[in-house]
Amino acid sequence: MTERQVTAELAAWIVNLGDADIPAEVRTEGVRTFVNWLGCAVGGADHETVDAALRAVMPFSGPRDSTVIGRQERLDPLHAALVNGISSHVLDYDDTHLKTIVHPAGPVASALLALAEHRAMSGTDFLTALIVGVEVECRLANCVYPDHYDRGWHITGTAGVFGAAAACGKVLGLDQQKMQWALGLAATQSAGLREMFGTMTKSFHPGSAAQNGLKAALLAEAGYDSSEKAIEALRGWANVTSTKQDYDEVLGELGSRWESALNSYKPFACGIVIHPTIDGCQQIREEIGPERVAEIERVDLKSHPLVLELTGKRTPRTGLEGKFSVFHSAASALLRGDGAPTAFTDEVVNLPEIVDLRDRIHAETDPDMYEASVRILVTFKDGTTLEKFVERAIGSLERPLSNEQLETKFVNQAKLVVGEEIARSLLGEAWKIESADPAAIARASVPGRQEAAE
Template sequence: MCFLGGERQLKAGSTVTEEARSGFTNRLAAMVAETPVGAFSDAALAAAARAILNFVGTAIGGSTQPSQAILSEAIGVGAESGPSTVLGTRIRTNPLSASYLNAASANVLDFDDTHLPTVAHPIGPVASALLALSQQRPTSGTVLLQSLILGVEVACRLGRSLTPAHYARGWHITATTGVVGAAAGAARAMGLPLEHTSVAMAHAATQACGLVVSLGAMSKSLAVAGAARNGLLSAILAERGFTAPANAIEAPFGFVDLFGANASVDLPRRIDRPGWELESVQLKPYPCAVVINPLVECGRAVAEAVGSDEIATIAAHGPPLLLIRANRPNISSRGEAQLSAQHALAATLLHGQPRLEDFGEAAISDLRLADLRARIGLVADLAHSIDSARLAVTLHNGRVLEWEVGKNVAIGQRMLSPQDLEAKFVTLAVPVIGEERAARIMSDIAGFGAAVDIGAVMEKWNFMEKWN
């Protein structure tokens, strides 16, 4: 049977009452289940294909990290077999375990994606659930891309309803909203009607979790991995008749009430937005926290103008979030390095931009980088937002030079061109699977929109010789 994103239910109609439709949970569910297949623009579908390529690249690149081996062994995937691929490996397992491991590996390098209005990374949980599901249930490329668009839409719209109180209180918004997005995307791909889609999102909402305090540690990826798995599980449970309240998102003691403080008053305005959120999700240009990017852009300009040995001190001005999240002058692990503004800026000054290898063990212990980190101080400046920064660089000769986004630095958040994205994929994938295989996967994903069965396409990825 081919699950075509709810087309059967669209033709048959829905029995949901107008009163039930007025609830926010059901309004989101109606968008997921009943958006016509012709409502997706070419630009949105192209953005979805780019998002898949970025996700697969980061998952393959992250698959060799020590945390992935620990997770795989802990959940026992080596002792079983199944239809779904753990990207970057020869492991086949059940869709729930594959979605869990792939979401973790795509998140571990901090090289994934960002929805700037919410500072969430919404693609990973949704894409991971959909790709794992597509290897168990025949799913066309068109349905996969549309389901990704809708799943990300749900996650981002919920994120907007919770921002800024949610993240400020310490909830990891990628995971808390990502689980609902993954459930929504999976429900669309499975062809669930409105009623079951609403239930799937309610199941996901009650499993939402993730703490910001985990950022910088291996546990950061646990909640993101759980968001993919639990979102997929939520859709499967809904399909089988496992019940949930119809108003889990907006009800008293529900999702928004718990996670968003007083955010519920903005829920109608923030949920009913035009356009597709996925088109504005940025694919990360650097393997570090997104709040650091404007400093990196300024640092690139500094590196072109002066040598790192000429610099005495740097005052790095950015939004308060920069200090709250990325003030880490002393680091001892990759996770900490990826969240260190001082380290990312030091790597930029030394190498022109932060590279994947600049966050590995050798770079962490590099005395040149340690020396540069010690010269950098962070300054919280309310004049700056997540896409702006200013560097005041004092040279050993006493001169003070300044670089600032919007003045002598053009941008704070760099958008990846198609060529940039391909180069990023190659950087991530080739060390794990080789050039020929990386090129094959890029070509396959470029053709996803015309694919009859995504699982059949991915089947060819798993049994290649010399795959790890």
């Protein structure tokens, strides 16, 4: 138990923050966060997971103010927040706050952009709210990580709902008390289990966090009250969902330490702990060439135990399961040089040559290794070996994606859904979010730019 007024102090900071209080480099990272999120939302928009979600919720949509990113359907803002949150995460290709494995943008940007088509907001207000939401989400995640995550909570869902509530509450202009209520309504909706990894329900988590965070802000705005100390109370969020509570992570250095500026962007479309392995396997393929890859007898991976706990699926049958199989990912990277979304389709996961190599890949764990490192030992049929150690994968904070790499990632995934012309034009507009109309950017993601189908 703490005597600190965590919820109240955090709410006061959210409410009182001005655009100019956010340093330029933090705003720049916020734009990168938005660009990466939008590319992923378009790239995931035609996934069967999104089709299924739309089949379920379309009949219940309210006034269709908001764009389903990358598609012709429209939905009310609450349902659009849900579906766009799903789209942006379904390829496991989005962003990562590496300290907590939170994928920050999904819950926040999905809620905010859906709301922007219902209540006009400037690009500046949008960006400020996005940064505030990501900041709140990552700080709350820091507060309870790793115990909370180890217990089995999918932290993108459980912390994400706070981020969405904070961002939406900020643009709705909630006063401090109502912001506390919004955080309380977020706390009491915080949910999402790690057991869902490898199923459609994993990407439901950021979607649901976006929808429920927006709902929390709207309820608070309407005078629906809640606890005003939901984060720190004895039966509040941090105590109920975690054995660790570090409130300095929430309130310390507010306005000077920016967790949102520590965001990173995935180069590969799968669980982040696999990335060093794919990076290393790609490097090996480049070094030895495709013909020599065919001569591989076996591969031995050594990594931190968390890697196998999260991504140890030995015989994935679907693309979604493949994203949580370090074995499939390594085989695919060696045989195709590829960690893009196209490496994680149902078809590729079941290709005989992939399956054959996959089954000759072995993994062991070493708790003394860093979670973001891997040691790869390749044994060839002639008995020779090759070893590769990857200390930090591309896409990590030490080796961040450049703006150019972000653009390539954006276009390569978005063009498969909306065509290259729309993808490039949307990308250009996304970079200018701070001076643009966010609602117009949402609408610019629609393929064919036709009138929305019902």
